[in-house]
Amino acid sequence: MKKKVLVVDDSSFARRMISDWVSADPAYELVGQATNGEEGLDMAVNLKPDLITLDVEMPKMDGLAALKQIMAKAPCHVIMVSSVTTEGADTTIRALEAGAFDFVTKPGGSNSLRITEKKDELLEKLKSARFAKLGGSTRSPVAAVAAPAASNRVVLVASSTGGPRALVSLFSAFPVGFDARILIVQHMPVGFTASLAKRLDSVGPVRVREAGQSDKVGPGEALLAPGGHHMVVERGGTIALHDGPTRNGCRPAADELFESAVKVYGSNCMGVILTGMGHDGREGALALKAAGCTVFGESESSCAIYGMPKSAKDAGAVDAEYPVEEMAAAICAHLARRAARAS
Numbered sequence: 160m161k162k163k164v165l166v167v168d169d170s171s172f173a174r175r176m177i178s179d180w181v182s183a184d185p186a187y188e189l190v191g192q193a194t195n196g197e198e199g200l201d202m203a204v205n206l207k208p209d210l211i212t213l214d215v216e217m218p219k220m221d222g223l224a225a226l227k228q229i230m231a232k233a234p235c236h237v238i239m240v241s242s243v244t245t246e247g248a249d250t251t252i253r254a255l256e257a258g259a260f261d262f263v264t265k266p267g268g269s270n271s272l273r274i275t276e277k278k279d280e281l282l283e284k285l286k287s288a289r290f291a292k293l294g295g296s297t298r299s300p301v302a303a304v305a306a307p308a309a310s311n312r313v314v315l316v317a318s319s320t321g322g323p324r325a326l327v328s329l330f331s332a333f334p335v336g337f338d339a340r341i342l343i344v345q346h347m348p349v350g351f352t353a354s355l356a357k358r359l360d361s362v363g364p365v366r367v368r369e370a371g372q373s374d375k376v377g378p379g380e381a382l383l384a385p386g387g388h389h390m391v392v393e394r395g396g397t398i399a400l401h402d403g404p405t406r407n408g409c410r411p412a413a414d415e416l417f418e419s420a421v422k423v424y425g426s427n428c429m430g431v432i433l434t435g436m437g438h439d440g441r442e443g444a445l446a447l448k449a450a451g452c453t454v455f456g457e458s459e460s461s462c463a464i465y466g467m468p469k470s471a472k473d474a475g476a477v478d479a480e481y482p483v484e485e486m487a488a489a490i491c492a493h494l495a496r497r498a499a500r501a502s
Contacts, residue, residue: 161188162289165208167199167225168192168240169217173265173274177212177240180278186289196220203233210285213259215241215250223254236260236288238281248354255323256358260288260463264348287320287436291464300332303488309339310378312494313424317413317443319346319435321463323355325483326433330381331362332487339494341365341381342390342420344413346435349387356383374398384411391419407439413467417443421450429493430454430476433483435467444476453493456480 164187168174174192182189190206193199196213197220203211211229215222226237239262241251251262261284266273318325322345345355353369359381360367370382375396384390388400389411406412413432417440421428430447432440434457444454454477456468461482471477481489 162186162209162285163188163190163206164285165190165199165202165206165211166192167194167196167202167211167217167222168214169194170214170265172272173214173240176274176278177281180282181212181285184282187285196222196225200225200228200232203229203235207233207235209235210288211235211237212281212285213237213239215239215247215254221250223250223257226254226259227257230258234258234293236291236293238262238284238288240265240281248351249357251351252323252354252358256327258324260284260291261320264350287464291320292462300328300484301488303332303334303337303491309337309494311427312339313376313420313428314339314341314431314490315413315417315420315428315443315447316341316343316431316433317417317435317440317467318343318433319409319437319439319464319467321434322346323358324463325457325461326355326359327362328483329431329433329486330359330365330367332484333363333365334487334491335364336379337365337491338378339490340376340378341367342370342376342392342416343381343383344390344411344416344439345383346409346411346439347386349385352383352386359383370398370400372398372400384416386411389415391415392423393419394423396423407437409437409439413440414443418446421446421452426451428452429490431456431486431490432468432471432477433457433486434462434464436464437466438470440467441471441474441476444471445474448476453478455486455489455493457486458482 241247356369367381456477458480459465
């Protein structure tokens with residue numbers, strides 16, 4: 160059965176291009192086009208589309224405001240279409256947290272011919288959304304108890320589709336006094352990870368920033384791999400960024416981080432694989448297991464896409480699974496047990 164698609168975009172050129180791509184694909188039925196958020200909301204309520212592409216920056220009602228109304232009145236999978244600006248990135252991060260499935264960028268601005276470069280990416284994300292569960296976990300995060308003397312532990316986190324929302328849930332549940340170190344890979348393009356780091360920094364006690372070349376992560380801090388760069392750990396815990404070939408189709412890739420970190424930190428690492436499509440993190444999780452580390456995966460019940468955690472689980476690399484709202488408590492409990500055994 161064809162999936163019904165609504166295209167909402169302020170740019171006539173972008174609206175026409177996206178509509179043409181959707182109409183040419185036999186998997187979809189284009190049910191409407193809207194020029195602003197108010198019109199898009201009305202059409203979403205009346206037409207009940209399965210999928211919406213939603214411009215971030217529009218007059219009358221912007222994409223974020225429209226998204227919140229759509230998710231309340233006519234919930235469906237929404238792909239945000241964002242310009243690569245600081246304001247656009249901040250709004251996109253809030254949209255992902257509010258329930259958007261994913262996003263694509265408008266290179267060169269709304270009316271640039273370069274939007275044609277995004278055809279394959281947009282169609283691939285629409286395809287992924289067709290088979291994804293609608294919405295993530297809506298339960299409140301479970302409060303966690305700080306693990307004592309965990310500053311020598313390093314928590315490695317991997318996430319992709321649905322990840323920003325999952326990461327906000329995770330970081331909002333870490334307790335005051337949490338002093339492990341955290342390194343994160345979230346699959347995201349250049350220009351958006353700084354906004355995500357800023358958002359994560361604002362929701363809990365762990366200090367979060369986008370990683371820079373030669374950075375070091377301290378106790379109670381988290382570094383997020385910047386979009387477009389692999390993040391690896393070198394001798395002494397120094398962070399190195401590089402733009403080498405993609406791995407698993409990703410840059411940054413979690414496998415790059417996990418495999419490098421375990422060489423430096425050994426069994427002091429633990430891995431956490433959250434929602435996401437594909438299998439990035441699987442090989443890194445196997446390397447962690449081989450070094451005697453523990454790996455947790457997000458359970459299917461809270462994943463937007465149960466791909467990355469399932470792949471690692473099927474490979475025998477996951478020790479336990481938890482809904483994302485319980486993950487911080489599980490991490491702290493594990494670190495506390497490790498600390499108790501060491502004392």
